[in-house]
Amino acid sequence: MMDPHLIEKYNVAIPRYTSYPPVPFWQTEDVQEKQWTDQLINGYNPNEGLSLYIHLPFCENLCTYCGCNKRITKNHDKEAPYIDAVMAEWDIYRAKFQDLPVIRQIHLGGGTPTFFKASELYRLINYILSTSVTAPDHEFSFEVHPTSTNLDHLMALYDVGFRRISIGVQDVSQEVLKIINRRQTIEQVRLVTEWARLVGYTSVNMDIIYGLPKQTQQHIKDTVNEIIDLKPDRLAFYSYAHVPWKSAGQRAYSEEDLPQGVEKSSLYSLGKVLLEQGGYKAVGMDHFCLPNDDLYVAYQNDQMHRNFMGYTSKYTTCMVGLGASSISDSWTAYVQNEKSVERYQETIAQGRLPLIKAHFLNNEELFFRKIILDLMCKDRADWSQMTGNLDTDYLHPLRQDQLIEFTDHSIDVIGNGTSFVRNICAAIDPIYSLRTNQDVPVFSKAI
Ligand SMILES: C[S@@+](CC[C@H](N)C(=O)[O-])C[C@H]1O[C@@H](n2cnc3c(N)ncnc32)[C@H](O)[C@@H]1O
Ligand code: SF4
Known part of the structure; x- marks a missing residue:
């Protein structure tokens, strides 16, 4: 158990350092597209390849705790125009490279990538792969919402080289899930995990969170025990980030419902002990791995890295973010895309990158x-x-x-x-x- 005085002393509002400098300190609002793409091309090394992060922002229901950039809709007519825009954005980028760009990593994040039909996801990835070179040691992964993922998604993405999935679990208790408006059951999580393994996925990641509204030690115990039973290769055990000024959904519950300070820290301590007893190794700030997982191997060899997608064992200096709100990184510069889906699509239709913010590092x-x-x-x-x-x-x-x-x-x-x-x-x-x-x-x- 951690010293409560330490917790009180250091529990202040502080950057997460997913980038340095953190996004609120970036300095350029009026971004020159050429200045950014020049930096990207300068930083690109074909032997290392590119990482692509593709943001797919739609979700059918709002989980009130969620801090991600998402758009809630049940209108699936939005799928095809959005995929067309992402393909057109990729065309703008790939035209800047002298030869076909080499792709080492792809991550589909959201929002909910599996909001999209399997055929739309296949169309997108197939197009990108047919206009690039795939690195031999590539790693393709996608985020999976247990209630919207079917066998078609898993098989279609497997066919285009995906081998890693990341399932959003958060907590298993109906009490907590109800407060955060997340309609899912552990049976759905179990089914998707079984399907993924049957299809041939070699790595299953799960996300869980401590510090959710009304979450207790018992909820953490139940969640971690279920997780250990499902045996994911890797686990993100996130600290709940309360940012109601940015994510209005979080105003649906009261701050008094949130475990804070010592109480919140003890939820993490309990989860950590249980995970370690279950055979998991702690890695970085908030990850746990089975000892044979390649992230743990990279951690032991001092080769683990962290970028906007989180911790990774496969590192590339250049990351291109496609889709609304995505962030790109050339190591010496960052840019962020337009967050509004409509404005993102309109700018792409004009043949321009939808950049709203940048930072060029000194x-x-x-x-x-x-x-x-x-x-x-x-x-x-x-x-x-x-x-x-x-x-x-x-x-x-x-x-x-x-x-x-x-x-x-x-x-x-x-x-x-x-x-x-x-x-x-x-x-x-x-x-x-x-x-x-x-x-x-x-x-x-x-x-
Ligand atoms: C885009 S979401 C996951 C994909 C999918 N939409 C789902 O819900 O399963 C990515 C992850 O971010 C984490 N996350 C979202 N909001 C958070 C918050 N306020 N604090 C901490 N983690 C959060 C969750 O663990 C979630 O699984
Ligand atoms: S947690 Fe996932 S499904 Fe829920 S609102 Fe956020 S992105 Fe959408």
Whole structure:
């Protein structure tokens, strides 16, 4: 059990560092398409290939807890025009490459990718693969909502090379699922898992969350026990992010319904103990793996990475995000697409990339980007071979609390420090320290 004083002290609103700098600190609103695509082409290495993230935003029902960019609709006529727009966006990108681009990773995220008919998903992926080269060690994955996924989806995507699925479970108790308006049963989760294995998928990931409204220790116990029984290869055990200023659905329940601080942290501690007893290994900030999973192997070999899609064992410097709200990354620059589906489709129809925001990193930001990534992936950063320096002044309290050790050129996360990696990153981040007096909510709490 973690020291309650530590939890109280460090449970402040803080960036998640899915990018460095975090999106609220990006500086360019008026994005020049050519400036971005030049950076992308410069950063691209055909031996490494590209990662594609494809955002498929539609869902039939709103889960009130959800913090993702989604569009709720039951109108399936929206499928074909959206897929056409994503194909046209891909055409704009691929025309920039001298030779056919090499694709190493594809991830279909959402929203709910399986809102789309299997034939539409097949049409999209088939088109992308017929206009590119597939890397021999490619990894294609997609997010699966248990209530909208059928055998056709699993077979169609298997046929175009998908071998990994990620099933949204969140919690198994009907009590919690009802509050978050998520109509699903554990039997549906079980069925989709069995189908996926029968079809030939070699890796099943599941997402669960701690800190959901009215969630108790018993709910975590029941959820983790079911998960251990289903034996996914990999598990994301996310901290519920409460961002009601951004995700209005979260206003459907009261903040008093949310486990917070020590109570929330004890939900994580319980889940972690049960998962470790069940044979899972903790990896990074919020992942667990069976020991033979390639993410765990990458973690042990210091080869694990993290990008907008989460932790990954297959890393490429360049990631192209297709679809409304998607983020792309060339390592030296980030861009984000238009979030509105209509405006996204209109801009693509005019033959332009629908870019609304960008950030071009300077040398200092590239230095901090690497250090923060290392802390999150390796629990250690060493900048003795890098050009740049950081102010270690803010690290002393973290050392006193036995969360880190540090020298003038390295930081090691120790003991309970793994639960406070976001705080450790924030302590060295020169941009974050400029706005510790923020009065506008921007980030979710650390725990
Ligand atoms: C796009 S959703 C999953 C795909 C599919 N729509 C589903 O619901 O099964 C991606 C994941 O983000 C996580 N997520 C969404 N909102 C969250 C929040 N407020 N806090 C923490 N995790 C969240 C959930 O674990 C979810 O499975
Ligand atoms: S959790 Fe998944 S299904 Fe529910 S609203 Fe969010 S993206 Fe849609």
